[in-house]
Amino acid sequence: MTQTLIDTKALEQVLEEFADARNWHQHHSPKNLAMALTGEVGELVEIFQWRSEEESWQVAQAPETAEHVRQELADVALYLVRLASVLKVDLNAAIQDKLVLNAKKYPPL
Amino acid sequence: MTQTLIDTKALEQVLEEFADARNWHQHHSPKNLAMALTGEVGELVEIFQWRSEEESWQVAQAPETAEHVRQELADVALYLVRLASVLKVDLNAAIQDKLVLNAKKYPPL
Amino acid sequence: MTQTLIDTKALEQVLEEFADARNWHQHHSPKNLAMALTGEVGELVEIFQWRSEEESWQVAQAPETAEHVRQELADVALYLVRLASVLKVDLNAAIQDKLVLNAKKYPPL
Amino acid sequence: MTQTLIDTKALEQVLEEFADARNWHQHHSPKNLAMALTGEVGELVEIFQWRSEEESWQVAQAPETAEHVRQELADVALYLVRLASVLKVDLNAAIQDKLVLNAKKYPPL
Numbered sequence: 001m002t003q004t005l006i007d008t009k010a011l012e013q014v015l016e017e018f019a020d021a022r023n024w025h026q027h028h029s030p031k032n033l034a035m036a037l038t039g040e041v042g043e044l045v046e047i048f049q050w051r052s053e054e055e056s057w058q059v060a061q062a063p064e065t066a067e068h069v070r071q072e073l074a075d076v077a078l079y080l081v082r083l084a085s086v087l088k089v090d091l092n093a094a095i096q097d098k099l100v101l102n103a104k105k106y107p108p109l
Numbered sequence: 110m111t112q113t114l115i116d117t118k119a120l121e122q123v124l125e126e127f128a129d130a131r132n133w134h135q136h137h138s139p140k141n142l143a144m145a146l147t148g149e150v151g152e153l154v155e156i157f158q159w160r161s162e163e164e165s166w167q168v169a170q171a172p173e174t175a176e177h178v179r180q181e182l183a184d185v186a187l188y189l190v191r192l193a194s195v196l197k198v199d200l201n202a203a204i205q206d207k208l209v210l211n212a213k214k215y216p217p218l
Numbered sequence: 219m220t221q222t223l224i225d226t227k228a229l230e231q232v233l234e235e236f237a238d239a240r241n242w243h244q245h246h247s248p249k250n251l252a253m254a255l256t257g258e259v260g261e262l263v264e265i266f267q268w269r270s271e272e273e274s275w276q277v278a279q280a281p282e283t284a285e286h287v288r289q290e291l292a293d294v295a296l297y298l299v300r301l302a303s304v305l306k307v308d309l310n311a312a313i314q315d316k317l318v319l320n321a322k323k324y325p326p327l
Numbered sequence: 328m329t330q331t332l333i334d335t336k337a338l339e340q341v342l343e344e345f346a347d348a349r350n351w352h353q354h355h356s357p358k359n360l361a362m363a364l365t366g367e368v369g370e371l372v373e374i375f376q377w378r379s380e381e382e383s384w385q386v387a388q389a390p391e392t393a394e395h396v397r398q399e400l401a402d403v404a405l406y407l408v409r410l411a412s413v414l415k416v417d418l419n420a421a422i423q424d425k426l427v428l429n430a431k432k433y434p435p436l
Contacts, residue, residue, distance in 0.1 A: 021217035031165035042260010056140035074207035098183035108130035151369010239435035249383035274358035292425035316401035326348035
């Protein structure tokens with residue numbers, strides 16, 4: 001199947017160059033990147049913890065949280081794509097395979 | 110800036126249709142999706158917790174973990190993209206802005 | 219079995235009074251407290267993410283991290299005990315039961 | 328201040344003996360234990376992710392989740408106490424200091 005659901009190639013390249021230019025390869029083991037991903041998800045979750053489900057729909061529009069939520073979503077995405085990249089996992093192929101499994105596990109109504 | 114570093118549009122569309130077909134919109138509040146993202150990151154981290162940094166490089170190739178790590182990376186990506194989507198956050202734009210901030214905060218050597 | 223492995227009663231009482239005095243009961247649903255726990259664990263993990271396993275032994279002694287790690291451990295403990303408390307789960311009994319299960323799952327060498 | 332808000336000494340001793348008997352000390356670096364804590368919190372959060380705040384009050388009583396939530400709370404507590412223990416952090420003292428800070432940051436109404 002050659003469909004593209006998500007394309008992260010340009011970002012992977014940029015992140016590799018970013019790490020090159022800062023001598024970060026020594027830090028970017030998969031174990032460490034998985035921890036960094038956790039930390040960023042924790043920061044994202046903090047935005048939602050005292051808000052109700054209903055209020056949570058507004059966080060990307062409300063001026064006091066909009067920029068914060070954009071930044072935390074970006075941080076999670078950066079570490080996720082970086083982690084998949086150093087592990088040489090094709091995220092697009094992995095997602096397609098997982099969606100097939102999910103569709104079997106949860107058939108449409 | 111019109112560069113595309115990450116393209117998630119097709120995946121966002123597929124996830125919206127997936128939720129439609131299962132009547133999941135009632136569950137997919139941003140607050141709930143942020144929690145689901147946390148849960149999946151927890152499952153991903155468990156793969157790495159007792160492995161050394163050096164061993165962590167092998168998890169996507171080693172037969173006993175390769176499929177597991179692909180699936181957990183996919184799950185994290187699915188909830189992240191879904192969360193950004195329901196919040197109407199342009200993940201590509203958010204990432205570009207964050208990379209500009211990161212480059213200022215951590216100048217190249 | 220009436221053994222006490224962990225005693226959290228005094229802390230539970232203090233946390234209840236703390237919430238009373240700030241009108242926080244409306245915020246302290248188990249769902250929200252579980253999210254807050256996540257956020258604090260994320261902050262704790264950030265201390266370790268770029269440190270090697272060997273370096274991680276020093277974080278509670280090294281002057282630049284000692285106070286930080288104490289505070290994050292405390293924050294995780296506060297939300298964990300508060301969550302168990304509002305759920306009316308006896309953490310000591312739950313731990314004893316889990317240790318029995320763990321000892322069966324992982325017999326001593 | 329000599330007040331005891333939380334007493335984890337007996338549990339710390341049990342966990343040390345548990346690790347001794349299984350030759351687990353090599354795995355129980357603070358970095359690894361912080362990751363294991365994350366994983367368990369992820370499993371705890373999964374119980375709450377699709378439940379409303381209102382529903383979340385019932386998870387420790389509802390027969391389909393009561394035992395699960397007890398076990399996950401225990402798992403989080405076990406890794407938290409173990410992590411503090413290997414770091415030689417006095418959790419009771421850390422909590423007391425943090426409560427003083429919290430009371431200053433959030434004065435009573």
